[in-house]
Amino acid sequence: MLKLKFSNRMFQYANHLFLSIVAILCILPMIHVLAVSLSSNYATTSFLVKLWPIGFTWDAYEKALNSNNFLVAFKVSILRTVFGTLISMTLTMLAAYSMSKDNRYFRGRTVYAWFFVFTMLFHGGLIPTYLVVQKAGLMNSLWALILPVAVNVFNVVLMMNFFRGIPKELEEAAAIDGAGHFRVLFTIFFPISLPSIATLSLFTMVFHWNSWFDGMIYMNQANKIPLATFLQALIAGFDYTQIGLNPSDLENLSERSLKSALIFIGTLPILLVYPFLQKYFVKGMTLGSVKE
């Protein structure tokens, strides 16, 4: 018995150690980037920096934040995230409400359901989608970043499953009082499902903030691209003139620390919402998937 306990305790120690190492490996790269972004030219170009800044300096951040192009891209990202999320969530709520109705009451639901789900199964592919956006006259418009991704069928399904869990009695009582579908949705379903809405909104916000490919193909004016696309272009082929810097600005600053600073600034908004995300997403993830 004593032996068993001992081996058990050894396992617990080893397990904690193992888990800690893996978890640290998950954030170590981010720490390295932060350290590089805060280090001096010499330390970064000769690859001396490990996990702690050497020759501490804020230079890279100063240069990055003073760059006009960077701020413009930041603004585009904010706009697409705010409007993209608002529109997407409104559509999700409306669609999920209708889809949560019973087949016998809402005939046509099955047709709609297949119509939605089929888009998850089959994709038109990059070229046709690109041509549609182009033909619709959305090139260089913020709408190109919002409308094609506005209907997220997966979110509609999650929301629908949540709505179906709301007791029928609530709705029936409201209907007897003469409430129509609009009133039921906005005065009963909406307040009850605020936590789910928060979860899906956060996911949608992160999605918009992180999207870069649409910005790259649909936007060909420098002042229209979102931050993720801006960062992508900078990281892929570094060109300081893109952020409006002169070669002389780089005397004390290495390309590498500037890049790292940009990466870190791009990550920061996600890190800021991360605590909120974490509070909700576990619930959100299991909301539709584990069903009894």
Place this chain on the structure above:
Amino acid sequence: MKMYFRKTWPLHLFLLPSVLLLIVFNYIPMAGFLIGFEDFKPWLGILKSPFVGLKHFKFMFNDPTAIQVIWNTFIIAIFKIIVGAIVPFAFSLFLNEVRAMLFKRTIQSLIYLPHFLNWVILGGILTDLLATNGLINQLLEGLGLNRIFFLGSGDWFRFTLVTSDVWKEFGFGTIIYLAAMTGINQSLYEAADIDGANNFNKAIHITIPAVIPIAIVIATLSLGNILNAGFDQVYNMYNPLVYQKGDIIDTYVYRVGLLQGSFSLATAVGFFKSVIGFVLIATTYKLASKYANYRIF
């Protein structure tokens, strides 16, 4: 019937905007696969461009580059699917043994994080870390090993893609297993304790059998990704040195189609991918619903 419609018309109205958007941005592009059967000229449009039948498909299956690209996609994706199925499952088993809640939650917070960062950011970080004089190679050298050309040699590049993808997503993948594990009836463990079972016995005989069904459903559904090797990741990490073994269908379609303007060939390759994907997803959903009672609706 009239009464009925008066009651349900708002439901149709609520669905209308979504339906319209799906038609424009999903269904019309689906019809766009016709471009793959034409010699598409942008100035002629889809209706007037000359129809050429299977020309582009014949070209694709005779073109060594296209075949290599399809093969690369398959190899990279299948490794991601297999390793990506095993690691979260195994890791949740270890995490499930932790009794200290604060420690468990801290670990979870750290391992979920990479999931929320995009490949632009992670690609930037990883290309820096994995560079020939980057941190990882400094470490290898410190251990007396040779430096590795992670992003410049084809096989190592594939290895890097799979490893970094699993690194990014495994934490998030544990959520579903941990949720399932907390749902296991505690009295099973108590009974096992009385029988003198240790942690290992309990994991083998209680936890694993309880979670295996979910693991199988997830693994089955992920087979739908067999031609999804991850555009974002590859695009942000590859370079011409590794095209031979690292170029995948999506990056090929983007380069050939949008950069070189061969719309028809790119659409044909994309259509091939969509059809395979469709067949696989439909089959795996069918299997999952038949054998595991999995339903999306």
